[in-house]
Amino acid sequence: MIIDCAIIGGGPAGLNAALVLGRARRTVLVFDENQPRNAVTQESHGFLTRDGVKPNEFRAIAHQEISTYPSVEIQHVRVTGIRHADDSFEITTEKGDLLSAKTVLLATGLKEILPTIDGLHDYYGKSVFSCPYCDGWELKEKPLVVIAEEGQQAFHMAKIVWNWSHDLLLCTNGHQILTEAQQETLRKKGIQVVEDRITALVGKHGQLERIVFATQEEKRREGGFVTSQLLQASPFGEVLSCEMNVMGGIVTDPLGRTTVPGVYAAGDALVGVPHQLIIAAAAGSRAAAGVNTDLTESEFL
Structure with missing residues (x-):
């Protein structure tokens, strides 16, 4: 048949x-x-x-x-x-x-292939997501992070997520991918940009609390979004x-x-x-x- x-x-x-x-x-x-x-x-x-x-x-x-x-x-x-x-x-x-x-x-x-970051899979789908239209409302007004390793994606995602939270950090995980003009545009909106490599995401029970960088600096964050391949x-x-x-x-x-x-x-x-x-x-x-x-x-x- x-x-x-x-x-x-x-x-x-x-x-x-x-x-x-x-x-x-x-x-x-x-x-x-x-x-x-x-x-x-x-x-x-x-x-x-x-x-x-x-x-x-x-x-x-x-x-x-x-x-x-x-x-x-x-x-x-x-x-x-x-x-x-x-x-x-x-x-x-x-x-x-x-x-x-x-x-x-x-x-x-x-x-999808997520960036290689220690702890990322522990928070993915719980407090770190891929789609702001799907999960942005639940994270509104919290201190958030966008993790992206490709220039245009990073710039676009940061601008979109800003709609849900103005307390926003963009991390490029060791990659220098933004132009000076893009960085200036983000700075004018109060969006922080950190290009240092991320060594770990830290939190409890799937809820992100902070990001640790290779410089030993830490940033408090309660959730965010990540771009993937x-x-x-x-x-x-x-x-x-x-x-x-x-x-x-x-x-x-x-x-x-x-x-x-x-x-x-x-x-x-x-x-x-x-x-x-x-x-x-x-x-x-x-x-x-x-x-x-x-x-x-x-x-x-």
Whole structure:
């Protein structure tokens, strides 16, 4: 049997696509290895009617809603291979199972590489975060830090976080990445800039208390944000020869179509779009519309 769509990735993009395709009476199999990038996240914000939802609760609700559509199945298994075979795609799993699908939707997301700083992982997702739109409200008016090692990212993030707290410290962790003009702009807003290398983050129970630098200087901080290097969580976009943009994201049109016919992508894997729950879910819905539209057109040839 050849199913209509194989969705690789069970995050908000993949699940919302499955919901829309299920309602369109398409046969769908979602492959979810259950290793989300937001595993450390305590709450998700910015999603109307779901503001503050715990990621596990969101997934449970999504699975329950999708279960009412009998043509959609979710398997908690890792995909190990995918290839184009005539007019379909062959997907191989870690269990050795082989599945054929008319279309493939890549919703595999990203993996992040945090700066190498002692203690950072102890606070990440508890008092140090990656997205101010997701977690800035909870840290408002506290003494905060932005940790960033790339110039434009550092400058941009510091300006954005300033909206939530004017008691702000920008740390470049030993990198001299800001221009004089950028530093002056930040100074005028009272944003401190420290270029010394960070040797440790210190606090208790995941709550940041202070930052220690190689100079032995310490700065009191109660939370903050960190920029990370983002990479594709899976190689399937490149394996299928999809065009990638300069930031390493999969190139798509507004309905999630990649440059390879029959292959679609949605969510964080696109790169260059804000990494928020509601935006990923919306991208999944758009891609599902693209899949259903193209399948329907092929049925009328």
